[in-house]
Amino acid sequence: MQLSVTHHTRYHYGQAAWLVVQALxxxxxxxxSQQVKSWRVEVDGKVLQPTGVDGFGNPVATHAxxxxxxxxxxxxxxQVRTLDRSGVxxxxAGGLPPMFFLKPTPLTLPSPGIIALADAAAGEGEGEGEGLGRLHRLANAVRDKVDYVSDTTDACTSAAEAFEAGTGVCQDHAQVLIAAARHLGYPARYVSGYLCPMEADDAAASHAWAELFVDGLGWVGFDPANRVSPDEHYVRVACGRDYRDxxxxxxxHRGGGDETLDVDVRITQSAQTTQ
Structure with a gap:
């Protein structure tokens, strides 16, 4: 699938800020799972190139x-050509070993409720082993517990807090799944990217999901918010232990008073399809 992505983020400051520093x-x-035809990032109309790669393999740059x-x-x-690899x-190549992603972070500490949910999902389906069936059940159990409700959480909300509230967005679904999977012994990491509308009435959006490490397959994506594994509608950008990474x-920023932002994401599909 050929996808065109346009993503605008505009920051507004209540008063003029005198210093802004951002890591991108x-x-x-x-x-x-994707072939990048072109990718341009601009800051106030000027092209910014990545200046390095972080420990998770993400291209990064800092501007001030x-x-x-x-x-x-x-x-x-x-412009990206995406492929459906059933989430695999x-x-x-290189990078951190999967076992690194077993350690909880402050945003992904498993609460007693998350532990109970993980143990229950793992105990279902006797005879199905420890393969993909168990992980799909786990992802669906997370979505059953945490309803998708916007504006009920923020970037600082932990998996345990979202689980207790029972509401959240894709970021929260991903982090709850990560916490539950790590409890069961699966290395798990957070992925940020974009989701192309699957239906005509759906909106394009920045998105987040989780990748779990499965022996024999490597990292496999699970999107509990939509109860699917990522396919050609997904554009993968960055990964880490949790949202912050x-x-x-x-x-x-220094000065500036309150910071507000407007975000506009548009993703269109060309007529060309994968061969």
Whole structure:
């Protein structure tokens, strides 16, 4: 599937800020599930190139504005050919070993409720072994427990908090699944990217899901928010232990008062399909 991605993020400051520093993870690493035809990131209309790769394999760059600024505009323009690999990302070339992703983080500490849900899902389906069936049950159990309700959580919400509230968005579904999978002994990591509309009435969006390491397959994606494994509708960008590691933008500003932002994501599909 040929996809065109346009992503605009506009930051507005109540008063002029005199320093803005941002770390960006807005470029995709190479992947067998997608072929990047072109990918351009702009800061106030100027092209920004990645300056390095972090420990998770994500291309990264940091920029700073040390003058008064009341608005800041980030943009992504991309052309990507995606493939349906049934969620299988496979093995990373180099990088961190899967076992690194077994350790909880503050955002993915498993609460007693998450542990109980994981144990219950793992105990179902006797005779199905420890393969993909168990992990799909786990992802569906997370979605059953955490209803999709926007504006009920934020970037600082932990898996345990979202689980207790019973509401959240794709970020929360991913982190609850990660916490549950790690409890069961599966290395798990957070993935950020984009989701092309699957139906005419659906909106394009930035998106998040989880990848779990399965012996014999490598990293396999699970999107509990939509109860599927990522297919050709998904564009994979960055990964990490949790949201903080894979967030497209993390930063700080001095002065400026309250910071608000407007986000517009548009993804269109061309007539050309995969061969």
């Amino acid at each position: 993870r807005m470029w995709p690493a190479p992947s067998e 504005i040390d003058r008064q600024v009341s608005e800041l505009h980030l943009a992504v323009h991309a 990302h496979g093995d990373d 894979a967030a497209p933008v993390r930063g700080l």
